[in-house]
Amino acid sequence: MFKSLVAAFSTYxxxxxxxxxWDEKNIKYSMCFFPLVGVVIGFASWLSxxxxxxxxxxxxxxxxxxxxxxxxxxxxxxxxxxxDTIDAKSSYRSTEERLRILKDPNxxxxxxxxxxxxxxxxxxxxxxIRALQIVFVAMGYVYSRILSGLSVVALRKAKRDGMLAxxxxxxxxxxxxxxxxxxxxxxxxxxxxxxAQAGEPGIIYAAACVVAGLLTFFYYRYVAYKWFGGITGDLxxxxxxxxxxxxxxxxxxxxxxxxxx
Numbered sequence: 485m486f487k488s489l490v491a492a493f494s495t496y497x498x499x500x501x502x503x504x505x506w507d508e509k510n511i512k513y514s515m516c517f518f519p520l521v522g523v524v525i526g527f528a529s530w531l532s533x534x535x536x537x538x539x540x541x542x543x544x545x546x547x548x549x550x551x552x553x554x555x556x557x558x559x560x561x562x563x564x565x566x567x568d569t570i571d572a573k574s575s576y577r578s579t580e581e582r583l584r585i586l587k588d589p590n591x592x593x594x595x596x597x598x599x600x601x602x603x604x605x606x607x608x609x610x611x612x613i614r615a616l617q618i619v620f621v622a623m624g625y626v627y628s629r630i631l632s633g634l635s636v637v638a639l640r641k642a643k644r645d646g647m648l649a650x651x652x653x654x655x656x657x658x659x660x661x662x663x664x665x666x667x668x669x670x671x672x673x674x675x676x677x678x679x680a681q682a683g684e685p686g687i688i689y690a691a692a693c694v695v696a697g698l699l700t701f702f703y704y705r706y707v708a709y710k711w712f713g714g715i716t717g718d719l720x721x722x723x724x725x726x727x728x729x730x731x732x733x734x735x736x737x738x739x740x741x742x743x744x745x
Contacts, residue, residue, distance in 0.1 A: 488513035526622030565721020567595035624731035642714035
């Protein structure tokens, strides 16, 4: 189990970990620990905002920090998948050609454009976040990784080689059920926190985040199956980034709706 924990953090974050051989035995339960990377990002985001909000008269610096912090902690592994997928989707070519583009190390124009759009949207949405909403944003990093882990072990793969396929093949059969338990616990924690923080508005925030994540997951499955023949590691990264942006978007949208009501 410890080696699977190390494998998860070594693969999906830049947090220093003990050296370990990457083999099937060591990654058997790595997907179960993948959401813990989200716990670290969520806690770091909450702590950063809480500290910066005490000293910054505006929300500009906290927004910048919250935008770049997940990329710093993860090393940009999921953003890389997002950018590669954008290039492949924008090519409007055959499935085989799209899969080839995913493996191409060169960055296309659409990846650059949409990467800039993503970062600007993140910064703008974070600028509207306050102390109440940051807790829900932090929980979103855990939720997105649970859903991503479930996709790795449950959805059809576009190809049998690559890190994602090897991780899925090496994963124990129990991993899917462990992730489902983690999902239930995450949803329960979200709703409890929502109810404890602000009564009905808090519940609305939590419910909106849950729905946003699930809708993004089904969109991800649709895109992966229709345009790529299944999921890949890059598509999993694409899902994670889109899911986190959608959660951030619905949090801000709910905030505005509550203010208007």
